[in-house]
Amino acid sequence: MPSAPINEDSHLYLIDASAYIFRAFHALPPLSRASDGLPVGAVAGFCNMLWKLLEELKGDERPTHFACVFDKGSYTFRNDLYPDYKANRDEPPEDLRPQFPLVREASIAFACHALEMEGFEADDLIATYARQAEAKGARVTIVSSDKDLMQLVTDKITMLDTMKSKHLGIEAVYEKFGVGPEKVVDVQALAGDSTDNVPGAPGIGVKTAATLLGEYGTVEELLAHAEEIKQPKRRQTLIDFADQVRISKQLVKLDDNVPVETPLEDLAVCDPDPVTLIEFLEKMEFRTITRRVRETFEAEGVLEEPTQGEVGFDKENYVCVRDFKTLEDWIARAYDAGVIAVDTETDSLDCQLCNLVGISIAVAPNEACYIPLGHIDPDHTGGGDMFDADPPRQINKAEALKALKPLLEDKAILKVGQNIKYDYTVFARNGITLAPIDDTMLLSFALHAGMHGHGMDELSERYFHHTPIPFKEVAGTGQKQITFDRVPLDKATEYAAEDADVTLRLWQMFKPRLHKERVTTVYETLDRPLIPVLADMERHGIKVDRDFLSRLSSDFQQRMAGLEDAAYKAAGQEFNMGSPKQLGEILFGEMDLPGGKKTKSGQWSTDASQLEYLAAQGHELPQIILDWRTLSKLRSTYTEALQDAINPETKRVHTSYSMAGAQTGRLSSTDPNLQNIPIRTEEGRKIREAFIAEEGNVLISADYSQIELRLLAHIADIDALKNAFKDGLDIHAMTASEMFDTPIEGMDPMVRRKAKAINFGIIYGISAFGLANQLGIERGEASDYIKAYFEKFPGIRKYMDETKAFAKENLFVKTAFGRKLHLKEMGSKNGAQRAFAERQAINAPIQGSAADIIKRAMIAMPEALAKKKLDAKMLLQVHDELIFEVPESQAEDTIKLVQSVMQKAPLPALQLSVPLDVEAKAAKTWAEAH
Structure with a gap:
């Protein structure tokens, strides 16, 4: 910032920023940032005040020098004089704490100096700069209404209360204290100040102090003649508390000779950028x-x-490309741009089966086109000259793709998409390998995980205040909904080109922010390179035995019928097994079982936790219902749904992986979900038997063993756990031995089970109530177990406390690889929401680090397999497990390679202090391989 001399023509403005923050916080209604819930009410008040002030001071009143002054910390030289100074002040409200650094940031954004010094209050700095400026003949305006600053008022120094738009001069000081500014310190020394815990003289207020000073002149003179005071009580008070008054004067008198670090001349006004x-x-x-x-x-x-979002969306500029010459022009424009947004329109959401209907491209904001390739109009009902009785005029798909292929595969042209994995797959099925690529959904995820959703419509509304055309507006809803190949070209162009336009603008906004938020490495090494890997896995799919599933489904149905008979017998009547309302009335209304609680709708709660509690008490019907629900869910979700999910072309099941669905960075599987098939139950294992290898091949399951516990041992630096992993011990048995003082040799399996439940439960922030339910024990006993665990492994408690404290201050936590996981509810006033966020804070760095490790393994795997000339195909990722299909003759070599790649996955970014153990096995079915 520039420097300018101070003289009689100068005008210095000093803003008491610290006082203003508190005032704005209490005076204005609460305000939180929509994207993450961060409290920003005081910041908003400060920004509005500052901008209003700067606008009002233009022209002749424009200050020549300007600064915002802050308190550096709570401890100053006054605490050395009087340890109880400000001791009765409460801690700043939780919603205010995160706003202090933001107000400092706001000052800098407005091009105002943000001044503070350790050991001094903001008032002392204001006093110093004000007196320096006054000595050089300059005018000074202190933007504050704080009475403590009134001692500085002179004919050259005034105050401004922006809340009331009122200037405060010498007359205002007389109104407030009954004395002139030169005696304000003496009045305050006598009257004291309960806010700052300045003691003063008990029983003497401002009015009395002013009267006494009017007679004696100064505090020193008054105390020297205290015995002459006629009123006995007042006289005795001044005699008894003389030293206290003297200390009070030192406390309230501002230090106007602070050795400030920034020269006064350097506070010259500068226009904000x-x-x-x-x-x-x-x-x-x-x-x-x-x-x-x-x-x-x-x-x-x-x-x-x-900015991009303020350019406005001019859809009149969007072009429908219906001839080859126009297509060539757009291809040329794409090459000139270097970065383009690309989006595909299809006749189905299933990228493994859909037909490509059209392609949209954006080269700049408001410069986008739509290339129709597969539109039809069998009913001859379309829209005007763009969609008449004949099929719409459009470029031949094969010729268009041939022309676009060099562009879409050119490594010098960056292709940007929103959830580009879908488009990558569509292009791959049409003979085009889209590269290089960027994904705005994943850019948003790397920047904002946990703050908000990452869908294009939400991002557009949030950052551009623009609502894109809804799909239902062009295709309809329900039974009247049409596929995109039947949408008239005018509507299709507006809809598709807009998507590309929005996507390009999002990229222009998000990409530069990666570096500022320090998540470039996360995006570039974990998220972006995983896109083609997952797309290839999804295209490979996995073979499922339809006949086996059909038989298993019939078996489940028969067992459900048997459970229904048993339930009717236990209840003494028939009822709808799938009706929570009927079940609740029977359990708690008629059978009068304990622990019943009603939902907001007034019905009895019959959720799983409620039934598990009752079953643990030995009640028959709740256990029957739980067993029936399990079979019902397995049948509808897997044995029936998987048969429907078999692709008619490939005869395999193709799941889809969501890369931005889980806040911790874990991948989630959908359509169908293959990650939630139970592994610990006999029925779940039977479902996995349906996943088979092609003839001559085998499936390989490679699974990280206890990776989250290993990461906990590393991150929390727990020597006992680290040594156990290094020595290859049974970690649950070791934990049980440590906790319950039991030898590992010949250990009761139940004791090991308790330790296992605690080991994994601690990672997820399990409560005594949750552990009690899981182990079927009393809550007090569960609480003792958790307490004993922390006593044996104090480092875990330390990790949890430090992680929660970091999350509370920053509203995010990080994985070992730097992925940010935002936790906006850490500052919530709602206790339940805050407690949930605290559990997330503890778990997220561990689960997120595990997710990042397996992603690194998946990214490295294709090249490693190709280098060894192995024909293995990576098919599935199920949390800590990878599934491969490989020729039976290559199984042994593939297992060795896969284990090596997975074990080395953290390197070189992270050197773990515990070994990663990967268990791998080959078999004809997934169940046998696991």
């Missing part, structure tokens, strides 16, 4: 002031270009 200020206000999501600031800058001609 429009881009920096608008970026800050947009980050805070202050829409109103952002608009006002932008309009002002634009009117002054200092804002050259609005």
Whole structure:
């Protein structure tokens, strides 16, 4: 910032920022940032005040020097004089704490110096700069209404209360204290100040102090003549508390000779940088002031270009490409742009079966086109000249793809998409390998995981205040919904080109932020390179034995019928097994079982935890219902649904992996979900028997053993656990031995089970109630187990406390590889929400690190297999497990390679202090291989 001399023509403005933050916080209604719930009410008040002030002070009143002054910390030289100084002040409210650094950031964004010094209050710095400026003949305005600063008022130094738009001069001081500014310190020394715990003289208020000083002049003179005071009580008080009054004067008198670090001349006014200020206000999501600031800058001609979201969406510019010459022109424009957004339109959401209907491309905001390739109009009912009785005129699909293929595969042209894995697969099925690629969904996920969703519509509304055309608007809903190949080209162009336009703008906004948020490595090494790997896995699919599933489904149905008979007998009547309402009335209304509780709708709760509690008490019917529900879910979700999911072309099941579905970074499997098939039950294992290898091949299951416990041992630095893993011990038996003082040799399996439940439960922040339910024991006993666990492994408690404290201060935690997991509810006033966020804070770094490790293994795997000339195909990822299909003759070599790649996955980014153990086995079915 520039420097300017101080003289009689200068005008210095000093903002008491610390006092203003508190005032704004209590005076204004609560406000939270929509994206993550971060409290920003005081920041908003500060920004509005500052902008209003700067706008009002333009022209002749424009200050020459300007600064915002903050308190550096709570301890100052006054605490050395009087240890109880400000001792009765409460800690700042939880919602205010995270706003202090943001207000400092706001000051810098407004191009105002943010001044603070260790050991001094903001008032002392204000006093020092004010007196320095006054000595050089300059005018000074202190933006504050704090009475403590009134001692500084002179004919050159005034105060400004922005809340009341009121200037405070010498007359205002007389109104407040009954004395002039030169005697304010003496009045405060006598009257004291309960807010700052300044003792003063008990029983003497401001009015009495002013009267006494009017007679004696100063505190020193008053104390020297205290025995002359006529009123006995007042006289005795001044005699008894003379030293206290003297200390009080030292406390209230501002230090106007602080050795300030920034020279007064360096506080010269500087206009804020429009881009920096608008970026800050947009980050805070202050829409109103952002608009006002932008309009002002634009009117002054200092804002050259609005941001992407403010350009506006001019759909009139979108082009429908229906001839080869126009297509060639757009391809040329794409090469000139270097970065393009690409989106595909299809006639189905299943990227393994759908037909490519059209492609949209955006080369710049408002410069987008749609290339129809497969539109039809069998009913001859379409829209005007763009969609008449004949099939719509469009370029031949094969010729168009041939022309686009060099562009879409050119490594010099970056292709950007929203959830581009879908488009990658569609193009792959049409002979095009899309590369290189960026994904706005994953960019948002790397930046904002846990803050909000990452769908295009939500991102567009959140960052551009623009609602894209809903799909239902062009295709309809319900039974009247049409597939995209039947959408008229005018509507299709507007819809598809807009998607590409929005996607490109999101990329322009998010990509530069990776570096600022320090998540570039996460995106570039964990997320982006995984896209083609997952796409290939999804295309491979896995073979499922339809006949086996059919037989298993029939078996489940028969067993369900038997359970229904047993349930009717136990209840003494027939009822609908799938009706929570009927079941609740029987269990708690008629059978009068204990522990019943009603939901908000007034029905009895019959959720799994409630039934498990009753079953643990030995009640027959709840256990029958649990068994019936298990079979019912397995049948509907797997044995029936998997048969429907078999692809008619490949005869295999193709799941889809969501890369931004789980906050911790874990992949989630959908359509169908192959990650939640129970492994610990006989029925779940039977379902896995249906997953088989092709003739001549085998399936290999490679599974990280207890990876989350290993990461806990590493991250929390628990020597006992680390040594156990290094020595290859049974970690649950070791834990049980440590906790229950039991030899590992000949250990009771039940004791080991308890330790196992605690080991895994601790990672997920299990409560005594949860552990009690899991082990079927009393809550008190479960609480003792958890307490004993922390006593044996104090490092885990330390890790949990430190992690929660970090999350509370920063509203995020990080994995070992730097992935940020935002926890906006850490500052919630709702106890249940805050407790849930705390459990997430403990678990997320561990689960997220495990997820990142297996991602690194998956990314490295294809190249490693190709290098060894192994024909294995990676088919599935199920949390800590990878499934491969490989020729039987290559199984042994593949297992060795897979284990090696998985064990080395953290390197070189992370050197673990515990070994990673990978268990791998080959078999004809998934159940046998696991």
